[in-house]
Amino acid sequence: MAGYDIIVIGGGLVGGAIAWGAARLGARVALVDEGDVAFRAARGNFGLVWVQSKGADMPAYAHWSRRSAELWPGLQAGMLAATGVDVALQQTGGLAFCLSDAEMEERAALIARMHNASGDIGTRMLDRAELRAMLPAVGDAVAGASFCPIDGHANPLKLLRSLHAALLRAGGDYLPNRTVERIDHQPGMFTLHAGAERLTAAKVVVAAGLGSARLAPMVGLDMPVTPLRGQIVVTERVRPFLDCATHIARQTDEGSVLLGDSHEDAGFDTSTGVPVARGIAARNLAVFPLLKDANVVRVWAALRVMTPDGCPIYQHSESHPGAFAATCHSGVTLAGAHALALAPAIVAGQLPESFDAFHPHRFQLQPA
Template identity: 50%
Template sequence: MSAHFDAIVIGGGLVGLSIAYGLARAGLRVAVCDEGDQSFRASRGNFGLVWVQGKGVDAPAYARLTAQSARAWPAFAERLRGDSGIDPALAQPGGLSLCVDAGELAARAAAMARLAAHAPGFGYEVLDADGVRRRLPDAAPDLAGGIYSPLDGHVNPLRTLHALLAAFQARGGRYLPRRRVEEIRADGGGFTLDTGAGALRCGRLVLAAGLGNARLAPRVGLRAPVAPVRGQLMITERLPPFLPCPTPSVRQTDDGTVQIGDSQEPVGFDDGTRPDVLAGMARRAIRLFPRLRAARVVRAWGALRIMTPDGLPIYQESRRHPGAFVATCHSGVTLAAAHGEIVAPWIAGDAAPPFVEDFHAERFAP
């Protein structure tokens, strides 16, 4: 096949679909090229958090972007529901980072103070053990305390991905599955993409292919120095409600299951699991919530997340080939609202948002 679009987004995960949805809402004719389930989908390893705590402690631009996106999520979720008919199950009751000992609590409190200094309007509370138990009665009674942030929350990540795809298509977007992009050729009139099913043409191109961006970015004069970091996750059987707000490593989903996951392993392109890592995650979860000792785990899996050398996103338009953009981050849920509401309008032709200057790939040495 051969077809022409105003914009093509390479990557059908949370980042790519959030941007594609925003472009379609702006009135562009948009296609998404999705390599398929044989690729290393970072969305498989998403924990579902809309999370501000700890994001950008020493990176003010990232802290502000994260807080801005978290505030935009309620309106974004409502638009998704309206366009797709699917509820992403957003809940923002605040989030709690639990601390086992006094040293951990003091370190987190100091980090939050630095974060609040450059994230205007960001609020948080340092809770002692009694304060934690008032919010989470099922937490272990001997914890040192925790940090509560009212901006934090979570979604159902699978339902969010489904809603993004359905909303994108409802807005006229074209989804092209199993469409690996082998080559990109730029000319004065736009871009030609060679795929296994024919060539595609577009005036604007967005690289949102996760780990695939490292291969594709140089084709259009960009860089995407990303590497895989494996995360392992577990999900339990459905349990009666006991966890009214999420934590960074344990959250109860909207259907009652409990998701556990806080591992980070630089193991290359290995998305498997290791019993010792899973056992460590289970011990930590039980330490925080003793009632989980009796819960049955029904599934465990690994996934490769995308990480830049400094852990911050990359947003950049090519100077050599204007109209080609790269978008890479490891926080696809938290930043989904920003991708749809801020990044997409920029790609569609609006002025670049201020944070773009902070997230060029030129900050990394060649």
């Protein structure tokens, strides 16, 4: 008999949400985590619950992101009830700023395309006057913005901590400092080799971020993920001025401001660089001139987990029934759906037909 019903490989936001979501349903769950040596995207996550531009070229991803935003209050309540940790969810809408008429036209075209392909979620364009009425702190360089009423943000570090704690409260096991080297399969059972340790389960979920590419083929899965570096600049605590999410800045519940939205193909290098940080600061100062006197207290970099098209991968192995793949670069946005929709499907042993859009065979179908 297998030691667990489900072993989830990967202790980040994706794996943590799935593990807790399964354990809360009564499954015997182990979350196997490489530990602090892992490239932990959650440590550098911007914290957005962002819907307005997700899935522009994949309606299924747009609908999945919207569903997750709807489920997020339930996730927040679950974390608070299980652990007493408030993950600081705010769903007061989100703004994507435009600094020129050309950017306004480009953004409006994107919003219209998503509306036509995926339905209306209330996203609309705001001119400078409308934007300033909503957010007086914006500067004269801003031409306008798109606004989505269901966007928001949360504290990713508190979320990660609470997911691990809630898993334990639900009777699951958190097994850190274990690198899975091999996965063997026989009918009805998977055996994970981590050093001298052997762990067995009826089902296994590969949610190991950038480590998934190595593990997936062992159980008939395909997870072609690569790193994309992002840097974040953090200011000292300042007076509250930003009560909604934005794509380049968010003010935390403690008062500091996170500035970001950089994209660098730098392999597995997590170092920071002044030129990128300078560019982040310059764009944010154009949007929020009041930050000119704020001191920068930290700069960090982390690696996004990217698929070839930037959309999630979910897969149930045909050759190794009971093995599942789960990866995305939107660990915060999709945490609600991963915990409260995907996890129940994995417990039941079958992904819905609607998940076929997320199968990695789509990469083989794309034109060269």
